[in-house]
Amino acid sequence: MALNRDALRTKMTNTVLLIEDEPDIRDMLNFALSRAGFQVWESDTAEDAMRKLDGLLPNLLIIDWMLPGMSGVELARRLRLDTHTASLPIIMLTARGEEADKLKSFDSGVDDYVVKPFSPRELIARVRALLRRVGTPEDGLLENSGIRMDLNAHQVTINGEPTKLGPTEFRLLELFMNHPERAFDRAQLLDRVWGRSVYVEERTVDVHVLRLRKALKPFGMSQHIETVRGVGYRFAPE
Amino acid sequence: MALNRDALRTKMTNTVLLIEDEPDIRDMLNFALSRAGFQVWESDTAEDAMRKLDGLLPNLLIIDWMLPGMSGVELARRLRLDTHTASLPIIMLTARGEEADKLKSFDSGVDDYVVKPFSPRELIARVRALLRRVGTPEDGLLENSGIRMDLNAHQVTINGEPTKLGPTEFRLLELFMNHPERAFDRAQLLDRVWGRSVYVEERTVDVHVLRLRKALKPFGMSQHIETVRGVGYRFAPE
DNA sequence: GGCCAATGTTACAGATATGTGACAACTATG
DNA sequence: CATAGTTGTCACATATCTGTAACATTGGCC
CATH class of the missing domain: 3.40.50.2300 (Response regulator)
Known part of the structure; x- marks a missing residue:
């Protein structure tokens, strides 16, 4: 809201x-x-x-x-x-x-x-x-490079095809798509996707990034989640 | 209670x-x-x-x-x-x-x-x-994906066949059909279907969703009530 | 090439969320 | 006040997600 x-x-x-x-x-x-x-x-x-x-x-x-x-x-x-x-x-x-x-x-x-x-x-x-x-029609919609997130419906479609994402992967993608191009380090991702008060290993981020990529893979969209060596990850539009 | x-x-x-x-x-x-x-x-x-x-x-x-x-x-x-x-x-x-x-x-x-x-x-x-x-229908008729609700007669027909729904399931379906696609969490559903002055367990929503699905099942329509894991439920049109 | 650190990948056990059946209390209605 | 229908909860069964650690691979640097 x-x-x-x-x-x-x-x-x-x-x-x-x-x-x-x-x-x-x-x-x-x-x-x-x-x-x-x-x-x-x-x-x-x-x-x-x-x-x-x-x-x-x-x-x-x-x-x-x-x-x-x-x-x-x-x-x-x-x-x-x-x-x-x-x-x-x-x-x-x-x-x-x-x-x-x-x-x-x-x-x-x-x-x-x-x-x-x-x-x-x-x-x-x-x-x-x-x-x-x-209301503005595209309210609650994130779209980039053929990936569309409907935050109200809580649904992701890629080129029109619906995709299933786990809750954490959904929030991760939401953050990435809200800030295309921008690179986040693991601490920032933990902060913004998991929340401040939770303690988890930084490497856990890698696993969820992997899971997100797996979900995007069938649509040939996994390359949009880029690794920034020594830093973290970023969303790369076309 | x-x-x-x-x-x-x-x-x-x-x-x-x-x-x-x-x-x-x-x-x-x-x-x-x-x-x-x-x-x-x-x-x-x-x-x-x-x-x-x-x-x-x-x-x-x-x-x-x-x-x-x-x-x-x-x-x-x-x-x-x-x-x-x-x-x-x-x-x-x-x-x-x-x-x-x-x-x-x-x-x-x-x-x-x-x-x-x-x-x-x-x-x-x-x-x-x-x-x-x-978006409120004037004639009191809600229709989507073959499911028709006559809000005046308080009756639901699926592909022409009348169905029986309990009062709560009826209001639940009414809310869903008034906002197709949109995901509601359990608190929102309690708020809007039960009314905010009533206190019931959130899990009660699950049971009524189950009952609604059971009622839609014989017509092969139960898949329209989708679970959004970690959030709640939504109505998914064709 | 060989080494090291960073990242990718896999497997898994525990944690959570959701589905489901049963039941007792409650309501409306005649 | 008896009956049929409805309601909210619980307990248990499934399904799905989560974080971690162990191991594999990669990239850069000497």
Whole structure:
């Protein structure tokens, strides 16, 4: 848990795709969002937005209800149908305050709804609340050189194939993958994998490194655990 | 073995805990929520709510800003600090429309915010949107890998064949299927399946996992409940 | 090459964790 | 208040992990 908090804090900045045709509002929101630490992409039409969403996905969408061409609601509806974009958090922006609109909006799978005129600070608060709720997708995931550790599921997969690791080997690999390249001596490994209060022989580390290598061997990944002669061991990415 | 009555409260699909001191509003919301298919629990103070949350958790909280004694914001803040309740979705309800309040509210970890007077339909739409975002199924149907749970009917079918599960096994499977892949340790399972006010041995979890596996066995589904050695258990989809 | 220290490897016995069956107490319900 | 079902614990059986020591191999240095 404490780990997750840290992971969130150091997470790279969240990206927001802002889909709004009125330049004034777009600029104002871009300014406010940027100042709040978000990276902002802009689109002035639904069509342009869909093109942008073909590639790397943003963390959240802000969509204006009224857009030239395809409407915001229609865009939201379509995004929900596509598995690639289905789980993107969406906040809808609109000038109309009628309840029917809100309900239609929610029905199309929108996560939140803000009525113009609104305060940028409130919008940002809602953006933050939604991102907090969604969590960053790769949270709790360690990946490097085809080795993936899902810390929540407590599972390791190599090129998609699940692998079985003993508890100690799991923690050992976790440490290595958290600090790729870095070499640890045996004392450090004992400290960080076994814990401070336990006394075990330093050579025991060697045995567990061997066991970890054995587990990675069938996938041809054992060479990633390198020996640093006279020092200890390190994880070597591709 | 002093069992807390609260812990025995049966929980059906999509339970909402409504924390509101004004009887009129409470009744109105209870009516609207019930008609929308939610099971509603009520509290008229933050203190009572906290007591209720010691047992099995509802799916969502609706908290009034103004409460006698501990305020709604303070309650939200406290719930966020406790890992047991930290991830509960919260909607804050308030008569004040001032922006500062909203921001304070969001800062305390609230997911959404609705200003009185509001339309019950909008509130329900927001409840649904939030539950959808969190991953709670709206229709009370959980399905994965051929196992289907009807949370309303309290019934499990595997590939169409009905199965009988004890109450505890049912809640256990419900938790697992709500969080596929994720590994839970025994303390977490006790917390979330038994409720935190109950004290039972950790090994008791093992026995119920065994019983759950036995129930799934005739359908060849027992391998979906995986042991994570040194940690606990997890649900593994196909 | 020969030597030494560092590391790789194996085997194993003890320690831990988990699976399982039995049972008595408890609950709900009619 | 009797019955059928459920619950939590325990004791014992298995399965898996752990640390160590002994021996094998490697790498560097003279």
